[in-house]
Amino acid sequence: MKDKIEAFLDLVKERNGHEPEFLQAVQEVAETVIPYIVEHDIYHGKNILLRMVEPERLISFRVCWVDDSGEIQVNRGYRIQMNSAIGPYKGGLRFHPTVNASILKFLAFEQVFKNALTTLPMGGGKGGSDFDPKGKSDNEIMRFCHSFMSELSRHIGHNTDVPAGDIGVGAREIGFMFGMYKKLKNSFTGVLTGKGQSWGGSLIRPEATGYGNVYFAENMLKTKNDSFDGKKVVISGSGNVAQYAAEKAIELGATVLTFSDSGGYILDEEGIDTAKLEFVMHLKNDKRGRISEYVEKYPNAKYFKEERPWSVKCDIALPCATQNELNGDEAKQLIENGCMCVSEGANMPSTPEAIHEFQNAKILFAPGKASNAGGVATSGLEMSQNSLRLSWSRKEVDERLKDIMEDIHDSCVKYGKSEDGSIDYIKGANIAGFVKVADAMLAQGVV
Numbered sequence: 094m095k096d097k098i099e100a101f102l103d104l105v106k107e108r109n110g111h112e113p114e115f116l117q118a119v120q121e122v123a124e125t126v127i128p129y130i131v132e133h134d135i136y137h138g139k140n141i142l143l144r145m146v147e148p149e150r151l152i153s154f155r156v157c158w159v160d161d162s163g164e165i166q167v168n169r170g171y172r173i174q175m176n177s178a179i180g181p182y183k184g185g186l187r188f189h190p191t192v193n194a195s196i197l198k199f200l201a202f203e204q205v206f207k208n209a210l211t212t213l214p215m216g217g218g219k220g221g222s223d224f225d226p227k228g229k230s231d232n233e234i235m236r237f238c239h240s241f242m243s244e245l246s247r248h249i250g251h252n253t254d255v256p257a258g259d260i261g262v263g264a265r266e267i268g269f270m271f272g273m274y275k276k277l278k279n280s281f282t283g284v285l286t287g288k289g290q291s292w293g294g295s296l297i298r299p300e301a302t303g304y305g306n307v308y309f310a311e312n313m314l315k316t317k318n319d320s321f322d323g324k325k326v327v328i329s330g331s332g333n334v335a336q337y338a339a340e341k342a343i344e345l346g347a348t349v350l351t352f353s354d355s356g357g358y359i360l361d362e363e364g365i366d367t368a369k370l371e372f373v374m375h376l377k378n379d380k381r382g383r384i385s386e387y388v389e390k391y392p393n394a395k396y397f398k399e400e401r402p403w404s405v406k407c408d409i410a411l412p413c414a415t416q417n418e419l420n421g422d423e424a425k426q427l428i429e430n431g432c433m434c435v436s437e438g439a440n441m442p443s444t445p446e447a448i449h450e451f452q453n454a455k456i457l458f459a460p461g462k463a464s465n466a467g468g469v470a471t472s473g474l475e476m477s478q479n480s481l482r483l484s485w486s487r488k489e490v491d492e493r494l495k496d497i498m499e500d501i502h503d504s505c506v507k508y509g510k511s512e513d514g515s516i517d518y519i520k521g522a523n524i525a526g527f528v529k530v531a532d533a534m535l536a537q538g539v540v
């Protein structure tokens with residue numbers, strides 16, 4: 094088996110050797126899916142996984158825009174259309190200076206499995222730009238978004254490819270991009286999700302990734318007859334996913350201790366309650382400030398510059414910032430400190446070494462492609478509402494989200510339960526996602 098996996102990874106490396114994040118994501122899938130393929134005749138001799146690691150289309154384009162001082166800036170834009178076997182490409186846009194083809198290909202690859210897990214008919218894609226929104230004025234953001242969409246609009250459509258937000262892309266950016274798409278096409282369609290309430294957005298979409306992550310963790314805890322009530326929770330990030338994971342954890346009776354950003358983390362031993370969370374939301378979403386400002390408002394809290402929060406003693410850890418933000422040593426420390434559950438809100442936040450530690454210690458561990466799927470699932474619900482020209486109530490969307498997270502958990506259990514009763518959520522998520530996409534690819538032939 095090891096030989097088969099290595100031979101496959103060597104082939105992928107030959108073509109993508111300079112893309113470490115993409116290779117990391119492929120390796121994790123190959124290690125769990127290839128043994129499954131070997132055991133199931135219908136997938137033999139079809140090179141399905143080899144087809145799945147090759148994007149159906151990779152678009153890269155120039156984005157020119159004029160900054161506030163009148164200077165012309167040039168960025169690079171991308172859209173990776175990874176797999177459309179089960180539906181239109183679907184996945185977020187990331188604006189961050191680190192964006193490159195490797196990062197977007199890993200995200201697009203993960204998205205294919207994640208979207209399949211949601212039970213909704215969505216293929217996988219991802220896109221973005223190396224544009225850095227930090228420190229830019231609203232007008233600069235608008236000019237960039239308009240320029241970006243003037244090219245992206247040729248490649249997307251409500252039945253072809255439906256982007257949404259990711260790091261650096263929230264309601265403001267979606268609005269600017271939607272406005273330009275509508276003008277260029279002279280058509281009001283659900284081409285983006287994460288839209289505002291009055292122009293086709295879905296209730297609960299802003300909350301969905303963070304809430305969904307907590308719902309998934311709740312399902313994991315239930316397998317141990319446990320819950321969030323009374324637990325200490327450490328969260329990284331302080332953006333969309335982190336904020337709403339915190340909101341739901343607090344609602345379920347947990348004490349949230351930390352938030353972070355790329356500058357460092359804050360620790361509030363007294364707990365971040367809803368009033369403090371409201372301050373963080375205003376700080377991050379409106380003022381676009383740094384998390385260090387939290388300690389100016391709440392002086393009993395501490396700020397740790399250029400550090401990550403994983404040394405803080407907790408029961409549950411929710412990494413909600415970015416990829417590879419939790420390494421092997423930090424995983425060991427979490428385990429030593431008694432952490433019993435890690436549920437990824439971000440995409441691939443744990444390094445392979447960290448995952449190895451969690452699996453060896455047999456603590457509850459959920460990979461992002463399962464636990465953060467609530468965001469894209471609710472995007473799928475936004476697409477349904479757009480098609481029906483209807484808006485569902487907050488309660489209705491939230492209930493559907495809860496059901497979907499439970500279904501995803503069930504799929505992970507179905508394909509990931511070991512003989513000793515423990516659940517390998519990575520194996521479960523990868524195989525469940527693979528089976529759905531692979532069956533569609535088999536039915537559609539070699540295209």
Ligand SMILES: NC(=O)C1=CN([C@@H]2O[C@H](COP(=O)(O)OP(=O)(O)OC[C@H]3O[C@@H](n4cnc5c(N)ncnc54)[C@H](O)[C@@H]3O)[C@@H](O)[C@H]2O)C=CC1
Nearest residue numbers: 259260261302330331332333334354355414415439440468
């Ligand atoms: N927004 C969504 O619906 C979904 C987001 N995700 C993933 O969740 C993660 C967070 O995304 P959002 O909250 O949407 O983005 P966001 O832009 O709202 O927030 C990102 C957060 O991560 C922090 N961050 C970025 N780089 C960092 C670094 N190097 N070190 C420490 N902190 C860093 C930022 O300071 C910010 O707090 C990403 O991995 C994203 O791919 C996954 C599923 C859906």
Ligand SMILES: O=C(O)CCC(=O)C(=O)O
Nearest residue numbers: 184185257259468469472
């Ligand atoms: O809602 C969406 O389409 C995208 C969400 C996303 O980018 C993700 O799941 O990583």
